[in-house]
Amino acid sequence: MQSNSPSQAGACSNDREKHLLFNAVLREDMEQVQSLLETGACVNAQEEEGGWAPLHAAVQNCREDLVSLLLEHGADPLLRKRNGATPFIIAGIMGHVGLLELFLSKGARVDECDHNGFTALMEAAMYGHEAAARFLHANGAEVNLRQPARKEQARLRKGGATALMRAAEYGHPAVVKALLELGAEVNIRDNCGRNALIYALWNSREKSAEAVARLLLAHGVDVRVRCERHKTPLMLALERRHEDVARLLLEQEQLDVDATDRELSTALQVAVQLGLNDAAQRLCLRGASTDCGDLVMMARRSYNRALVQLLRQHGARDHLQAPATPWKVQSPRWGRALMHLRDTYRPMLGRLKIFIDPEYKVADTSEGGVYLGFYEGQEVAVKRFHEGSEPGQKELACLQKHRQQGHLLTLYGCEKHSGCLFVCLALCERNLEEQLLQGARAAARSKKSSQEDDFAQSVCSSLFEALDKLHRSGCAHQDLQPRNVLIDSKNAVWLADFDKSTDKAGDEEIKTDLKALGLLVLYVAQKGDISWEKLKAKSEEEGKKLCPDEETQDLLQCLFCPGDKPQGLLPELLGHPFFWSSEKRYRALRDVGNESDIKTPNSNGKLVQILNTDPAGHSRDFTQWTSKIDGNIMKKMNNFYERKGRSGYQDNVTDLLKFIRNIGEHISEKKNKSMKSIMGEPSQYFQEKFPSLFLYVYQRLKNTDYAHHFQKNSPASLCGHGMERTVGSQMECGELS
Template identity: 50%
Template sequence: MESTERNTPQDGAAPSSSQRAMGQDGLIEAVKRGDVDRIQQLLEEGADVNVCDSWGWTPLHNAVQSGRVDIVELLLDHGADPRRRKRNGATPLIIAGIRGDVRLLQILLSKGAEVSECDFNGFTAFMEAAEYGKVEALRFLFDKGANVNLRRETTEDKLRLKQGGATALMSAAENGRTEVLSILLNDMGAEVDARDNMGRNALIRTLLNRDGENVEEITNLLLRHGADVNARGERGKTPLISAVERKHAGLVKMLLSREGINIDDKDSEGKTALLIAVELKQKEIVQLLCEKGANTKCGDLVGIATRNYDHSLVQLLLSYGADDHTDLPARDWSPHSSRWGNALKRLHSMHRPMIGKLKLFMDEDFKIADTSEGGIYLGIYDNREVAVKLFREDSARGRKEVSCFQGCPGHSNFVTFYGSETNKGSFYVCVSLCERTLEEFLGEPRKGPVENREDTLARSVLLSIFEAVQNLHSHGYAHQDLQPQNVLIDSKKAVCLADFDQSVQCLGDSQPVKRDLEDLGRLVLYVVKKGEIPFETLKAQNNKEAAELSPDEETKDLVQRLLSPGGNVKNYLVDLLGHPFFWTWENRYRTLRNVGNESDIKRRNKQSELLKQLQSGTPKPSQSFCQWKSKINKYVMERMDDFYKKRQKAPYKNTVGDLLKFIRNIGEHIDEENNKQMKEKIGDPSHYFQETFPDLVMYVYTKLKKTEYEKHFPQTQANSSVLEAVGPMGQ
């Protein structure tokens, strides 16, 4: 429909640059002022008649909006395009429809405008005339061929949201245009039950618009012309339910008078018109519904009225057969949480007004934790136990929390976001309920010492945290509040990252990510120290002091990398998830064995790149593998050296390559029958070598990382549950 020459000057001599500059703003301003002489002058000097402002308004659009027929004709005579569009797609004809000016409509149609042209939201001049109540324009456009039942077309994005599809009748009904509605139905044959893309008819749209005018008259008119009285709108609401929610007894009575009305229809929340009327304490409407035969078994009607202290409504409901359940115990309901179970059962049995899908009682008995805004409480959301985080309705933190959940959906190491509700100035964010914080979890007694032994607990907990933070960063967010209180353990013993109300979108800024990494470094120390050093104490120390608290080389290297990540932190944690800290001792031992199994090491090929990498520089006396042979059990070392002496080969040397060869050979032969005594001396080789040479794995890792030999490094995978690694809590 749009002209192909929409963005080019009209045919004719091109105006000079000075004339164009003069006319760009001057012509539009002259039209707005209604200065005909100035308009004439600018046009004669070559001003572009189709110039437009940043919103696409041309001089012709402005002249039509002002209702200046004389200026419209002048502009058209000088080549103004009658079908030029604004940014929203509106043409001068559509604006004339809003004004309801028949003379302008006539002129524009005579100059090439089309009666059915529409803007990008699907509005035609006819639809606009209906919406704004312009009766003469409506009749004129209909006579010129406007389609009375044309449905609004819209963009693909909006169509996916089921927007659009409304007719002129729906617009007139929703906006209280009684006269227009009557003309459309009686004189033009409008379809009374046409549906928009959400399936709503004109009756539904009339009743959903709380600000609509003449609602009773329009409802009556639509009903007399056969509108479906059982149609449904948003959230499954029928006209009757909508009328009840408006607390409009007259509308309810009118709808109940229609044959075929389904008085007991339920909305998407399972509520009938009667249940809603009782909740809203509308006794007159309750009476109308009960007299018409509404089912009084549709909920705890008497209980609701009793809790509202409405004795007369209680008596009315009882007289129509409603059941009194006020003294009956609540049905059985079993929460999953062991820690919060009793409180949740009490909450479930309480009669509380619902906040959307949420049941909540803001009492100290149901409080989980304090926050800077509104606290965290136990709740039941959509019949599911949840933790409810409270914010002010306009809270920036609340918006950040939800935005982060929506931007990083469905990660197994995040608390699960179930939904949110808004009520009376408060914003409620509902997430999965967890049993305890990381601080509480680490403080619980467990059997088995971990000092100088493999710390499976710390590795499992931190691996889950690292994966959660890495996922956050990969979606362009930074947490900005990593601390033990914001790491939770759920009923299945899974580690969950929580509290995203200070999160930010990084948008290429590395500083928020670096702050997360530094906090994560101190969180590593907090976990490996089992919470013995308060997190705030760790945060108060400088990076060097903090790193020195590390109990082993793997922890120290990991912490140093986190506290001093360097300039490029993009995907930084992806790399660190493969750090030896996260390798089991068995995997560390297996890595040393596999490197020692390389042929260049077994053959002592001094020219190999592998040995050059491993043996660059002399081991420092402080390194555990310096003079390593003296550290090995004497009996075992003699046995291993004897093997080569018998074959007239050189015994093991105090080199890193030979140590790896030694570890490989031990692994290959320790379980043989004739080596029983050696095995008794060594025990578990993975533990023996980790404890004897505690810095060897980090040395090998540092030397071989980013080389072809990192193929021997294990692939780290997060445990989904702390239980897999450390057993039930409390042990």
């Protein structure tokens, strides 16, 4: 039975005997090994650090006689070290054909691997053992087997190497030649996209790298493959100063001599930076473009006059310092970096100037990041994708479909270069998450709080309009979150990041957007105090408890439960009380209080009947409202009616509205100066005393003949398609998340 870890090894009651046997094998002391085994030493005991057992050490020493003796006394031929290596794999490392054959006869599998995915063939190739490699192949080893990777390694794009790659990496031309003869595929790539040629160029020994590269090129290896940072084999050869390999590569017809890496550097730039004059000359003769940066200045910095002259002969220009042209940076946050970029020479990618460098990075993305740039002289944020990227194509298609539409981030254009797609967008200062964090810091410094949250209303109304534009065109965003909401230098709000969007939006996709929009409303209302991830995990009831007021709670209800016809809801919701200022709410309540049925009391009037019939369960902070008004003010207002022999104000909604109307009409009169000093600004006073009053009146009247009081500031009809849509707390919903 195969042991998988040191903990599964045979227990040894005598630690001293265990160490004695292991040390005797290390010393290759056959006589003492024999004696210890005969006295009962634990043959399968493993040391703690690496899980080595006596059999592993005997194989490493290439002692067939010791191996046979240990096996005769019960040594497990399949016992694994802590890293998963078996005696068979160690025999591959040592290149010992006799031991490989022995362990195959004892049950070893020819392609078994350790915990890192290495097989005996891979190890034999890595250590340069040609005979062992040929033996293993003759006994069934898969020559093109790729090194498997554990889950965490695969996420880092580790693994996938073959025996050929390992032989190339460690500079063993004889093994490379043998593996190619045995059918090794020269263009297999590992999980990071590298082939055997890239592995060969990692070798620091130039002569072995050249010999391996020559073999691989003879078998048609792809010279256009890329490694880390998108570098080509030619760039890698030059960086490692393998000039003979570079010469071989320049003889290949399919070579793209002007290919660029992630920093948009070419092979010629690498050669000039390193002062490789011969390589630079060969590149120029092969037709490499000299318009790829300030090459002459690079050569000047190293005082390389010969290289300066060579570059000039092949058309390189002296980029002399030009007088600065008038230009005013637009972005306060990115201004310094933009000025530096503007003054730095970079080859244009069509109409785009960009430098892939950390100094100019705006944000990380799942693909190529966002960088500062200039598109036709305009400051832009450049989102980079692989040219065939599906998210990139989605982003570009959605932006092109909605050019210059309100509150959807502006697309200026795009460029393609060296396998990358550069999407040029309006440059913003920060995202919503950063904006709220900055606002919280400013509020903490000033120690001020505002009853009005103009910012929250501005952000939310902008998002409502942007999302409505998308939905009306048949698209849905599908990734609404604070980091995808951007704020520009003029504090305008823009919806961005359409790489998960769909242009086939049905009711379910729209509902997904609306629910996410509701969460964004809550996030803004909470000023970002609760993280987005925690907010998404809240249930509907938990979310309601987080709402700072009833208007926010009701708006969330509308978004979470849009009914059977979610299309077209957003313009209607722009008239929701959430978007009304205290002053506008106060003005609307005064106007309702000025209706004849209220101003001249008519207990049988339609309006009075609607407002004084309170729906069960509604929160009523205006119940017994007369007791909540300052006593002196209430007394003075009641005196007016009592002098006329009429009863004063009663504890009902219509009398409260009449009171608000009368206060609004007379509060500024000179005789009411003392009342004004007590009350202050009426709009704030009534908002603080009766925060749920406006929503109550709004909900009671929105679908009646009196709805016109709430349509003055709305771009569309209020929440509902006529009488069909019911918005409010009576609708049943599920989870926020």
